[in-house]
Amino acid sequence: xxxxxxxxxxxxxxxxxxxxxxxxxxxxxxxxxxxxxxxxxxxxxxxxxxxxxxxxxxxxxxxxxxxxxxxxxxxxxxxxxxxxxxxxxxxxxxxxxxxxxxxxxxxxxxxxxxxxxxxxxxxxxxxxxxxxxxxxxxxxxxxxxxxxxxxxxxxxxxxxxxxxxxxxxxxxxxxxxxxxxxxxxxxxxxxxxxxxxxxxxxxxxxxxxxxxxxxxxxxxxxxxxxxxxxxxxxxxxxxxxxxxxxxxxxxxxxxxxxxxxxxxxxxxxxxxxxxxxxxxxxxxxxxxxxxxxxxxxxxxxxxxxxxxxxxxxxxxxxxxxxxxxxxxxxxxxxxxxxxxx
Numbered sequence: 001x002x003x004x005x006x007x008x009x010x011x012x013x014x015x016x017x018x019x020x021x022x023x024x025x026x027x028x029x030x031x032x033x034x035x036x037x038x039x040x041x042x043x044x045x046x047x048x049x050x051x052x053x054x055x056x057x058x059x060x061x062x063x064x065x066x067x068x069x070x071x072x073x074x075x076x077x078x079x080x081x082x083x084x085x086x087x088x089x090x091x092x093x094x095x096x097x098x099x100x101x102x103x104x105x106x107x108x109x110x111x112x113x114x115x116x117x118x119x120x121x122x123x124x125x126x127x128x129x130x131x132x133x134x135x136x137x138x139x140x141x142x143x144x145x146x147x148x149x150x151x152x153x154x155x156x157x158x159x160x161x162x163x164x165x166x167x168x169x170x171x172x173x174x175x176x177x178x179x180x181x182x183x184x185x186x187x188x189x190x191x192x193x194x195x196x197x198x199x200x201x202x203x204x205x206x207x208x209x210x211x212x213x214x215x216x217x218x219x220x221x222x223x224x225x226x227x228x229x230x231x232x233x234x235x236x237x238x239x240x241x242x243x244x245x246x247x248x249x250x251x252x253x254x255x256x257x258x259x260x261x262x263x264x265x266x267x268x269x270x271x272x273x274x275x276x277x278x279x280x281x282x283x284x285x286x287x288x289x290x291x292x293x294x295x296x297x298x299x300x301x302x303x304x305x306x307x308x309x310x311x312x313x314x315x316x317x318x319x320x321x322x323x324x325x326x327x328x329x330x331x332x333x334x335x336x337x338x339x340x341x
Contacts, residue, residue, distance in 0.1 A: 033056070033057060033059045034057060034058050034059070034081060034242065034249055034253070035058075035061065035079055035080045036060045036061065036080070036082070036253070037061050037068065037071040037072075037079040037081070037082045037083070038060070038063070038068075038082070038084075039062070039063060039064065039065035039068050039083070039084065039085075040062050040064065040065070040284060040286065040287040041287040041288075042106050042109045042198065042233075042287075042301040042302075042303070043233075043234040044062050044083075044276055044287070045264060045272075045288075045298065045301055045303045046083060046106060046234070046236075046257060046260055046303050046305070047060055047062070047083070047260075047275075047276075047279065048260060048263055048272055048275060049257070049259045049260040049264075050253065050257070051275040051276075051278070052263060052267075053256060055252075057249060058081075060279040061281060062276060062279045062280040062281065062284070063281050063284065064284055068084045068085075069084075069092060072092060072093060072098075072099060072237070073092060077098065077099075080238065080239050081102075081237065081238050081239070081253060082099070082236070082237050083105055083235070083237075084234065084235065085233065085234055085235075086104070086142075086232050086233060086234065086235050087319070087330040089101065089235050089237055090330045090332075090333050090337075093237060093337065094331045094332070094334060094337050095333075095334055095337065096240070096333070097240070097336070098239065099237040099238060099239055100238055100243060100336070100339040101236070101237050101315075101333075101337055101338055101339060102236045102238050102250070102254055102257075103235065103236055103257065103306050103307045103308050103310075103311065104233070104234070104235050104236075104304075104305070104308075104315070105234050105235060105236050105257060105305055106233045106234040106301060106304070107222060107230030107231060107232065107233055107303075107304055108221060108222035108225070108230040108231050108233050108302050109197045109198040109222075109233070109300055109301045109302060110143050110147075110195055110196070110197050110221040111195070111196060111197075111201045111217050111219065111220055111300065112134075112193045112194065112195055112217070112219035112220075112221070113185070113194045113201060113204060113205070113215045113216070113217065113218060114215070114216065114218035115187050115214065115215060115216070116213065118132075118192055118218060120217075120218045121218055121219030121224065122219070122224075126151075126154050126224060127154070129151075129156065130157075130170070130171055130172060131168070131169070131171070131172075131173075132173065132193065133161070133168060133174045133175075133190075133193075134147070134173060134176065134191060134192065134193045134195060135176045135177075135178040135189060135194045136175055136177065136194070136195040137178045137179065137182045137184075137185065137195060137196050137197065137200075139160065139175060139176070139177040140177065140326075141180070141329075142233070142322070142329070143195060143197060144177070144195070145325045145329050146221060146231055147195055147221060148175070148325045149322060149324070149325050150224050150225045151173060152321070152324070153225070156173060157171065157172040157173070158172050158173035158174070159172045159173075159174060159175065160175045160177070161175065161176055163176070164176065164189075176191060178191075178194065182196045182197060182200030182204070185200070185204060186208075187208055187211065187213035187214070187215055193219075194215075195221065198297050198300040198301050199287070199293060201217065201300065202294070202300070203291075203292045229314065231314075232306075232314055232318050233302070235315075236253075236257060238250055238339065243339060243341075254305075254307075258305050260305060261304050264303060269290065269293050270290075272288070272298075273286070273288060273289070273290065273293065308338040308339050308340060309338070309340040309341075312338050312340075315333075316333070319331070319332060319333065320332070
């Protein structure tokens with residue numbers, strides 16, 4: 001509780017500093033700095049090209065995922081721009097009255113781990129999961145919901161089980177909640193497969209390399225769900241008032257997001273970590289470090305910008321699939337939610 005309070009306080013301090021830097025109350029939209037909030041982890045990699053520009057137009061703030069909601073809600077939301085999970089955006093901002101979605105920025109970072117002789121999962125053999133147990137990190141949140149939506153997409157039945165000692169179905173995939181921390185995942189736990197996000201996937205493979213049951217990658221959930229396109233994971237939204245008052249600043253930020261994949265392909269790890277450190281709120285432990293960030297991890301985080309006008313259908317379809325799994329996980333958004341300029 002104390003740790004969460006400290007992180008929340010840090011986020012508030014960041015908001016206060018951004019407000020001061022932006023010249024709150026200044027009627028000249030070109031004279032202010034625009035705030036860009038983003039949770040740490042894979043979504044934060046989408047900021048790197050913009051962070052490297054340091055053009056004086058934006059103040060970037062990398063925050064804890066638990067504090068993102070506070071930046072886009074309330075009477076006077078702090079964020080001019082914000083990167084946040086799609087399902088959260090749909091729940092909070094789906095009417096388009098306060099914020100509009102500019103585009104998707106990440107497209108999934110979830111992979112299956114396994115040990116021994118278990119097969120690598122593909123679209124051709126996914127039904128081999130029937131009768132097996134899959135331990136999923138955040139089974140009740142978007143990672144697990146996406147897994148369930150993917151199984152439903154292939155017509156593969158599944159059930160959730162409370163523990164490895166529970167009765168397992170031979171004709172269904174048996175899904176087990178592994179908590180919210182990928183650090184809990186270990187080969188000795190006893191599942192056939194585990195669903196984990198990067199950078200934990202690479203860390204787990206590296207950490208078990210010399211053990212009796214080393215982990216290896218056994219499938220790509222993004223590819224299983226949507227091929228090369230993956231699934232719409234995190235989105236960039238902008239205040240409706242900012243779009244109406246200064247479309248040039250919107251276009252500038254979007255250009256940075258569009259160029260981010262190319263930037264990441266050539267950026268040095270030390271540079272990436274330094275830029276993120278400069279934007280991260282005080283007291284928040286970094287998601288990426290020298291020990292868990294490399295070219296493979298960056299590639300596995302699927303950082304790629306797609307404008308709202310080009311992904312509207314895919315976003316609506318994904319939200320519908322999440323809602324089918326759990327009606328409370330997301331909401332159908334209005335057409336006004338999308339900025340199609």
